[in-house]
Amino acid sequence: MGIVELQNVRKVYPLGKVQVEAVKGVSFSIEKGDFISIAGPSGSGKTTILNMIGLVDQPTEGEVLLGGKPTSKLKDSELTRLRHETLGFIFQSFNLIPVLNVWENVEFPLLLGKTRVGKGEKNEWIDHLIEEVGLSEWRKHKSNELSGGQRQRVAIARALVTRPQIVLADEPTANLDSATGEQILELMKKINRELETTFIFSTHDARIVDIADHIIRLRDGLVIENRRREEPAGTIRTNMVGASAGAGA
Amino acid sequence: MPVTMRMAFRNLIEHRAKSLIVGTLLALGMLIMVLGNAFLDASKRGIQTSFTQNYTGDIIITGIADGPVSLFGVQSVGGMEQTPTLPDYGKLFDHASTLPGVTAAAGMASGFGIATNESTDMSTNHEDQDSRESMMDAVMMLFGVDAANYWKLFKTIEIVDGHFLAPGESGVMIAADRLDKLAKHLKRDLKVGDEVLIQGINSSGIRLRSAKIVGTFKRVSEGAGPEQLTYIDIDTLRVLAGMTVGASENIKLDSTETSMLGNGNVDDLFNTDSFGTIDTPAQASSGKPLTEAGISSLLGDTSARERLNTADTGAWHSILLRLDDPAKAPLLIKGLNTWFAQEGIAAIAGDWQKAAGPYAQSVDVLRIVFTVAIIILAIVAIIIIMNTLVVSIIERTGEIGTMRALGAGRIFVRELFAAETITLSVVFGIVGMGLAFVGSAIINGIGFKASNQFLEILFGGKILHTIINPMALVGSMVVIVLVGILASLYPVSVALRIQPVRAMQS
Numbered sequence: 001m002g003i004v005e006l007q008n009v010r011k012v013y014p015l016g017k018v019q020v021e022a023v024k025g026v027s028f029s030i031e032k033g034d035f036i037s038i039a040g041p042s043g044s045g046k047t048t049i050l051n052m053i054g055l056v057d058q059p060t061e062g063e064v065l066l067g068g069k070p071t072s073k074l075k076d077s078e079l080t081r082l083r084h085e086t087l088g089f090i091f092q093s094f095n096l097i098p099v100l101n102v103w104e105n106v107e108f109p110l111l112l113g114k115t116r117v118g119k120g121e122k123n124e125w126i127d128h129l130i131e132e133v134g135l136s137e138w139r140k141h142k143s144n145e146l147s148g149g150q151r152q153r154v155a156i157a158r159a160l161v162t163r164p165q166i167v168l169a170d171e172p173t174a175n176l177d178s179a180t181g182e183q184i185l186e187l188m189k190k191i192n193r194e195l196e197t198t199f200i201f202s203t204h205d206a207r208i209v210d211i212a213d214h215i216i217r218l219r220d221g222l223v224i225e226n227r228r229r230e231e232p233a234g235t236i237r238t239n240m241v242g243a244s245a246g247a248g249a
Numbered sequence: 250m251p252v253t254m255r256m257a258f259r260n261l262i263e264h265r266a267k268s269l270i271v272g273t274l275l276a277l278g279m280l281i282m283v284l285g286n287a288f289l290d291a292s293k294r295g296i297q298t299s300f301t302q303n304y305t306g307d308i309i310i311t312g313i314a315d316g317p318v319s320l321f322g323v324q325s326v327g328g329m330e331q332t333p334t335l336p337d338y339g340k341l342f343d344h345a346s347t348l349p350g351v352t353a354a355a356g357m358a359s360g361f362g363i364a365t366n367e368s369t370d371m372s373t374n375h376e377d378q379d380s381r382e383s384m385m386d387a388v389m390m391l392f393g394v395d396a397a398n399y400w401k402l403f404k405t406i407e408i409v410d411g412h413f414l415a416p417g418e419s420g421v422m423i424a425a426d427r428l429d430k431l432a433k434h435l436k437r438d439l440k441v442g443d444e445v446l447i448q449g450i451n452s453s454g455i456r457l458r459s460a461k462i463v464g465t466f467k468r469v470s471e472g473a474g475p476e477q478l479t480y481i482d483i484d485t486l487r488v489l490a491g492m493t494v495g496a497s498e499n500i501k502l503d504s505t506e507t508s509m510l511g512n513g514n515v516d517d518l519f520n521t522d523s524f525g526t527i528d529t530p531a532q533a534s535s536g537k538p539l540t541e542a543g544i545s546s547l548l549g550d551t552s553a554r555e556r557l558n559t560a561d562t563g564a565w566h567s568i569l570l571r572l573d574d575p576a577k578a579p580l581l582i583k584g585l586n587t588w589f590a591q592e593g594i595a596a597i598a599g600d601w602q603k604a605a606g607p608y609a610q611s612v613d614v615l616r617i618v619f620t621v622a623i624i625i626l627a628i629v630a631i632i633i634i635m636n637t638l639v640v641s642i643i644e645r646t647g648e649i650g651t652m653r654a655l656g657a658g659r660i661f662v663r664e665l666f667a668a669e670t671i672t673l674s675v676v677f678g679i680v681g682m683g684l685a686f687v688g689s690a691i692i693n694g695i696g697f698k699a700s701n702q703f704l705e706i707l708f709g710g711k712i713l714h715t716i717i718n719p720m721a722l723v724g725s726m727v728v729i730v731l732v733g734i735l736a737s738l739y740p741v742s743v744a745l746r747i748q749p750v751r752a753m754q755s
Contacts, residue, residue, distance in 0.1 A: 051750050109656055
């Protein structure tokens with residue numbers, strides 16, 4: 001059983017008077033510790049799928065399972081708790097809280113949950129993460145005093161601070177120059193290896209696809225490729241969720 | 250410091266412009282509330298001091314009427330004419346004046362009069378401005394006093410010329426600063442020792458009495474009060490106010506007299522031929538026909554009418570009490586009213602506010618008007634603040650969505666905005682308080698003078714004062730925080746509807 005499973009997931013958005021089917025019945029499974037890329041052109045449905053995995057959006061049909069548990073019937077408060085305890089987010093636009101400095105932004109998720117860790121342990125962990133992302137000298141700076149790459153590093157540290165099983169990254173390199181983008185990818189890969197955190201990217205950055213362990217390609221809301229890196233391009237794995245890897249694929 | 254408070258402070262600083270708009274409204278609201286209450290408190294305290302020292306004492310005992318009874322009569326359509334006299338005055342006075350804590354007591358009655366000349370044509374047209382002002386100078390608020398006790402109760406009254414009305418003495422005491430105005434109206438010189446003709450108007454008709462000016466007076470403690478107040482001996486007041494033996498005598502007609510009044514044509518009374526035909530009990534008893542000369546003889550005897558027109562020496566409108574400690578008044582009033590009920594006496598005791606009647610109520614009316622104005626201001630402020638906060642929340646949709654995505658529940662979002670609103674309210678509330686203290690100091694420093702009697706009542710004295718009451722400060726702060734919270738309810742509901750997915754869209 002994968003850490004994430006999508007079972008015949010369909011998502012329809014109302015757009016004015018028209019219904020737009022962004023995801024047309026998708027099924028796949030993601031293993032723990034994967035560094036997975038959900039790739040595809042704009043409008044292919046990759047961000048929609050990431051949102052549904054991240055429990056910030058609900059499928060119109062089908063089921064998203066996290067750790068084997070279905071999520072479609074959970075209440076808002078249960079979804080919030082599950083997000084907080086299981087998931088970390090890295091956003092395309094960094095989404096740091098502007099009034100908090102680097103250290104406080106990283107600390108922020110730890111202040112939200114019901115479980116409290118000791119102050120010393122907490123501070124040590126935050127300091128460690130900030131050091132890991134190379135921002136020790138910037139810890140008292142606010143986000144508007146940082147470069148794009150530095151902001152994304154803060155976002156990575158913030159995503160990891162609750163020790164989540166899964167980190168979701170929506171186009172994490174889209175707003176970065178190529179050199180910075182590569183540094184960020186290396187950092188995430190390093191964390192993936194060291195902490196065995198599952199990273200799920202939505203991207204059309206070829207560099208991410210190149211270093212991913214698991215690649216899922218989408219087009220027009222359908223899976224057109226679903227393979228491990230070592231498998232040949234164009235493979236659609238059918239052993240992930242029953243017999244279906246992607247309706248219509 | 251909790252993260253919500255930390256973020257609230259920083260958000261307020263980060264969004265300075267909006268914070269200033271909302272904060273200015275809140276500070277202004279606080280300034281108006283504190284200064285307004287300070288003004289009203291000072292006004293009430295001024296009126297209280299002035300009235301308790303000069304007119305009402307600490308407790309008043311009156312008869313019971315349809316409306317509230319004050320020193321100035323009954324506050325009803327009937328006004329002064331319905332002011333009840335105290336039943337069992339002697340018993341009441343003896344009981345009240347000997348109560349522990351009572352240092353002085355005096356009876357009094359009130360009425361209105363107009364100073365006039367015998368030659369004054371009552372039909373004179375008073376429509377021009379000078380005539381109207383002159384007429385106002387002639388109007389007298391008459392306090393008929395128990396001269397043996399009254400001056401002990403009000404030691405703030407000082408004689409300028411002449412002497413205090415003595416027990417049993419007839420006459421009036423006029424305020425020194427009104428003597429010239431009165432003289433001008435009467436078009437003659439007036440001084441102590443001169444006689445003034447006073448016309449009393451009441452339900453039983455118009456009565457004229459001449460009264461000697463025994464003295465002129467001024468007050469040591471100046472303040473709001475009736476400008477036209479004139480002290481007069483109680484018996485003259487009783488006659489002018491219709492408190493006579495005739496008014497209080499319970500006359501009953503027998504059946505013959507009642508039937509006589511019910512019979513006959515009214516026109517026949519004015520028919521000279523009818524004198525020989527009127528069949529009256531008097532005629533029947535004497536056996537003589539009723540002639541014109543006979544009737545003149547009957548009417549010529551005015552002894553009965555004069556007896557009925559003499560003052561009812563037991564008639565008093567109120568008893569005023571001075572206490573060694575005014576704080577004891579509520580307890581004594583309660584005790585007195587219980588005693589009245591036990592004894593079956595139709596009287597009621599009240600505090601200085603009851604005694605001051607419309608003067609004390611003027612502050613209450615002002616406070617109601619002020620409160621309504623504050624409520625309107627608060628509603629306007631709530632709408633403006635609400636709109637500003639909604640705009641602010643829409644601008645922060647991505648931030649709120651991010652917090653929600655990271656695991657912040659709705660309660661956290663609610664707490665965050667509550668912290669922002671309360672911080673804003675408290676900070677700018679304190680700023681408003683500071684401004685109110687400065688404003689109050691400036692007003693008290695300048696010392697605005699009341700230029701007329703209306704302003705004197707409004708100011709509670711000759712000079713505008715403000716007194717900042719700590720309870721008003723606390724109350725105003727509560728109101729400001731409530732305004733902030735109410736104004737944030739809708740914006741917070743907007744914030745709570747923001748889904749975590751908005752973080753991805755920002």
